[in-house]
Amino acid sequence: xxxxxxxxxxxxxxxxxxxxxxxxxxxxxxxxxxxxxxxxxxxxxxxxxxxxxxxxxxxxxxxxxxxxxxxxxxxxxxxxxxxxxxxxxxxxxxxxxxxxxxxxxxxxxxxxxxxxxxxxxxxxxxxxxxxxxxxxxxxxxxxxxxxxxxxxxxxxxxxxxxxxxxxxxxxxxxxxxxxxxxxxxxxxxxxxxxxxxxxxxxxxxxxxxxxxxxxxxxxxxxxxxxxxxxxxx
Amino acid sequence: xxxxxxxxxxxxxxxxxxxxxxxxxxxxxxxxxxxxxxxxxxxxxxxxxxxxxxxxxxxxxxxxxxxxxxxxxxxxxxxxxxxxxxxxxxxxxxxxxxxxxxxxxxxxxxxxxxxxxxxxxxxxxxxxxxxxxxxxxxxxxxxxxxxxxxxxxxxxxxxxxxxxxxxxxxxxxxxxxxxxxxxxxxxxxxxxxxxxxxxxxxxxxxxxxxxxxxxxxxxxxxxxxxxxxxxxxxxxxxxxxxxxxxxxxxxxxxxxxxxxxxxxxxxxxxxxxxxxxxxxxxxxxxxxxxxxxxxxxxxxx
Ligand SMILES: Nc1ncnc2c1ncn2[C@@H]1O[C@H](COP(=O)(O)OP(=O)(O)OP(=O)(O)O)[C@@H](O)[C@H]1O
Ligand SMILES: [Mg+2]
Numbered sequence: 001x002x003x004x005x006x007x008x009x010x011x012x013x014x015x016x017x018x019x020x021x022x023x024x025x026x027x028x029x030x031x032x033x034x035x036x037x038x039x040x041x042x043x044x045x046x047x048x049x050x051x052x053x054x055x056x057x058x059x060x061x062x063x064x065x066x067x068x069x070x071x072x073x074x075x076x077x078x079x080x081x082x083x084x085x086x087x088x089x090x091x092x093x094x095x096x097x098x099x100x101x102x103x104x105x106x107x108x109x110x111x112x113x114x115x116x117x118x119x120x121x122x123x124x125x126x127x128x129x130x131x132x133x134x135x136x137x138x139x140x141x142x143x144x145x146x147x148x149x150x151x152x153x154x155x156x157x158x159x160x161x162x163x164x165x166x167x168x169x170x171x172x173x174x175x176x177x178x179x180x181x182x183x184x185x186x187x188x189x190x191x192x193x194x195x196x197x198x199x200x201x202x203x204x205x206x207x208x209x210x211x212x213x214x215x216x217x218x219x220x221x222x223x224x225x226x227x228x229x230x231x232x233x
Numbered sequence: 234x235x236x237x238x239x240x241x242x243x244x245x246x247x248x249x250x251x252x253x254x255x256x257x258x259x260x261x262x263x264x265x266x267x268x269x270x271x272x273x274x275x276x277x278x279x280x281x282x283x284x285x286x287x288x289x290x291x292x293x294x295x296x297x298x299x300x301x302x303x304x305x306x307x308x309x310x311x312x313x314x315x316x317x318x319x320x321x322x323x324x325x326x327x328x329x330x331x332x333x334x335x336x337x338x339x340x341x342x343x344x345x346x347x348x349x350x351x352x353x354x355x356x357x358x359x360x361x362x363x364x365x366x367x368x369x370x371x372x373x374x375x376x377x378x379x380x381x382x383x384x385x386x387x388x389x390x391x392x393x394x395x396x397x398x399x400x401x402x403x404x405x406x407x408x409x410x411x412x413x414x415x416x417x418x419x420x421x422x423x424x425x426x427x428x429x430x431x432x433x434x435x436x437x438x439x440x441x442x443x444x445x446x447x448x449x450x451x452x453x454x455x456x457x458x459x460x461x462x463x464x465x466x467x468x469x470x471x472x473x474x475x476x477x478x479x480x481x482x483x484x485x486x487x488x489x490x491x492x493x494x495x496x497x498x499x500x501x502x503x504x505x506x507x508x509x510x511x512x513x514x515x516x517x518x519x520x521x522x523x524x525x526x527x528x529x530x531x532x533x534x
Contacts, residue, residue, distance in 0.1 A: 119315070121319075122284060123282060123319070125305055125337075126305075215323075
């Protein structure tokens, strides 16, 4: 425990302390989560409207997803012509993973919209753009956010891999702790990663509550209905 | 007035949904398209607000070819009510009703005031305004759907089997409301159903359709009942099964001057009063669904 306090603001191999590594970790994971989410929405919408787009997009990203992260971390800088220790590599690689997971959710979300509702919004005079932003996107919201929660957790843990090519993150604690055989440091790293994952997850849930109030009332209702069914059964 | 001029619709997959369809739909009256599933009723209705564009022919509203109007603009000026209400599940009842007003940039305060009035118009309690559609019964949702269809005060209201999914008692209620609204608001209503009783109840003009939206017969309910144009029509309206041919049941005595009527199957169908053994004749005042004597057209006012 003393080790944690002594190394909180300075120390560890890059001398930025646990706090410094946490900040690195925060933005290295936040960017891929947000980018993956934003990029997946138009791609998923397209995939849900065109069979061809769907099969091409989903198979390309499935293949990319099967590449081990360390391979991707080497392939990305070579392809983009970046130095291997640039944080951009981590961000690009993790964004690709994020899209691979998020694209499936987004495609499902947009494919499973009620056609009655979409047709009705067309019939009463929403323009295509209004329909997308005011009807389809909000209704896809719950499934999109569920996807974002999965992406968030996996991205936060994958950032640690960057430490093995020299991009600082909480993964440094794993690398250093392992090489010096110092369990406390590894444990500190794991706990810090878990805390970040929890914080991000709570933020996503909170955003959902604020932006999708109708969804909460709807799910409470169906939960109550399920309870009633159970009681009566 | 809405006019279909030799309209055909061939879907991309080769389905001839509508084949050379021509008809005049008069203003401020209710016209009902009735026919069995897949005969092209929805396609006809959706061509009026350009949800579907005809492959050939033209549709005119008050003499203007709608192919020349911008679809989104056209749709905002025509009410549309559909079977499963099609309400936006993420908007409250009041927001659903006001949607079209928001789209046409009516100020919020004004839009909500109008939406609240419309809840009264369709017989919904204002206390439901803040609920989400999922928190209403099917019949209430359908009323919200009608209120939404009326929000922009359109001259034309398109209704596609709006009461198909509600129970018979609620349906009778909603049908009565529809007749009252038509009388009070004086809309041009185009109504689609596969229920012939509903068609005869609501329609000033009824079109019985066969596959490909071929008109089997067009007329008032009385004209069609009195003179079915073909065996198809006779069978469709149930005349051949004797459902509409009623006789006096001599075995059962009803109270007062009433006698019981039975159909050809022997099932009780209703009662009629017969003072002194003579059947009563329909009262002299003609059935009137529209009290208006205005002659102006669908696009005005
Ligand atoms: N988008 C479409 N693409 C291809 N075929 C279609 C499409 N919409 C409808 N059809 C076909 O056109 C025909 C008429 O369909 P329409 O929906 O107009 O019938 P309907 O009379 O409204 O039927 P229902 O009473 O079942 O609603 C049917 O054979 C239907 O399968
Ligand atoms: Mg239909």
